[in-house]
Amino acid sequence: MKKSLLLLLVSYVSIAYGKNVSTTGAVTFLSLSKRMSAYSSINFYHYDIFGIGNEHFKEKDYSSGLVLTYFQTSYSYQLLPALQLTAGHIFQATNPLEDHLEKENRIFQQILFSRFTNWFAITHRVRLEERFIDKDAGSEFKTRVRYQIGVRRALRGVEIDPEEIYFNAYNEFYFSTTGERNAFYSDNWTFMGVGYMTKNWGAIEAGPLVQWSVINIEKDTRTNYALQVGWIYRF
Numbered sequence: 001m002k003k004s005l006l007l008l009l010v011s012y013v014s015i016a017y018g019k020n021v022s023t024t025g026a027v028t029f030l031s032l033s034k035r036m037s038a039y040s041s042i043n044f045y046h047y048d049i050f051g052i053g054n055e056h057f058k059e060k061d062y063s064s065g066l067v068l069t070y071f072q073t074s075y076s077y078q079l080l081p082a083l084q085l086t087a088g089h090i091f092q093a094t095n096p097l098e099d100h101l102e103k104e105n106r107i108f109q110q111i112l113f114s115r116f117t118n119w120f121a122i123t124h125r126v127r128l129e130e131r132f133i134d135k136d137a138g139s140e141f142k143t144r145v146r147y148q149i150g151v152r153r154a155l156r157g158v159e160i161d162p163e164e165i166y167f168n169a170y171n172e173f174y175f176s177t178t179g180e181r182n183a184f185y186s187d188n189w190t191f192m193g194v195g196y197m198t199k200n201w202g203a204i205e206a207g208p209l210v211q212w213s214v215i216n217i218e219k220d221t222r223t224n225y226a227l228q229v230g231w232i233y234r235f
Contacts (some may be wrong), residue, residue, distance in 0.1 A: 018220040021057035025067065026050045027209055029230035039079075043088075045072040049226070058220065068094050074108075084112040090129075102135040120153035123170075131179070142179030144186075148172035162199045168207075169193070183214040191228060202233030 029047035036042060047070050055062040074088025090106040110127040125148040133140050150170035154160045174187035193207015209228040214221055 017214070018218045019057075020221045020223055021055055021062070021215075023055050023062045023222060023224045024052045025224055025226040026052060027226045027228040027230075029228065031230065031232045032235070033233070034235040040075065040077050043072075043074045043076065045074070046070060047230070049224075057222075058216070060215075062222075066097055068092065069096050074110075082114050082116075084114070086110040086112065100136055102133065104134070105132045106130060116158075118158060120151050123148070123150040123152075125150070125172075140179060142181070143177045145175045145177055146172055147175075160195075160197050160203075162197055164197050166195050166197065166203075167193075168195055168205060182217055183219060185214075187211070187213045193228065195232075202231060205230050205232065 027047055027049050029045070031043065031045045033041055033043045048066060049068040049070075051062055051064050051067045053064060070090065070092045072088060072090045074086050076084050076086040078084050087109050088107075090104075090108065092104045092106070094102040094104070106129045108127050108129045110125060113124045115122045125146075127146040127148075129144045129146065131142040131144060133142065148170055149172075150168070152160075152166060152168045154164055154166045156164060160166045169192040170190075172189045173185065174189075175184055176182075176186045177184075189212075190210045191207060193205055195203045195205040197203045206227070206229045209226045211224040211226065212221060213224075
């Protein structure tokens with residue numbers, strides 16, 4: 001029975017999606033947060049995606065260099081000890097150094113539920129995005145829902161203390177809900193890495209990130225294998 005279900009799943013995936021192209025890259029990020037009151041905070045988040053190596057797939061080149069730059073500002077309110085509400089704005093530029101630049105502004109609303117145990121902290125995040133995209137072919141409006149599940153654990157004790165190493169992992173599912181799209185389930189990001197909480201200057205994280213996406217209406221996919229490195233600081 002289990003073998004039959006596995007075979008059915010493999011057959012479905014083979015039919016549902018086309019060919020896959022694999023690329024490599026690097027992601028750097030910066031997260032700065034400041035507490036405004038006992039219940040609220042603001043955050044600035046930025047990341048850049050760099051391609052490493054060159055791949056050609058169906059008349060499209062995936063080359064080395066800056067592929068995407070992303071800026072996010074947000075305001076969060078701690079409604080309950082385990083429940084946080086957030087709203088914010090995103091600006092994203094794809095191919096920022098090339099002629100076919102694509103710019104995107106987003107407004108988003110998000111809810112974050114956290115659960116703490118004696119072994120780890122687990123988070124569930126749901127985000128709704130309203131996307132305003134400008135590219136060569138014109139402007140368009142889309143919406144998207146993202147769900148992320150994350151796990152974080154200190155390697156010693158329960159709390160992440162200064163000068164301590166911790167483990168962090170997440171998986172995020174992207175669902176394109178309205179507007180022109182290649183697939184309803186369109187993207188997936190998976191990260192697994194370690195962090196080090198410094199004494200005075202926040203945390204540094206590093207680990208492998210796998211970015212999967214449906215890249216055309218033929219349901220071909222791209223899998224980008226990247227090293228993600230970043231700095232997290234709270235004022």
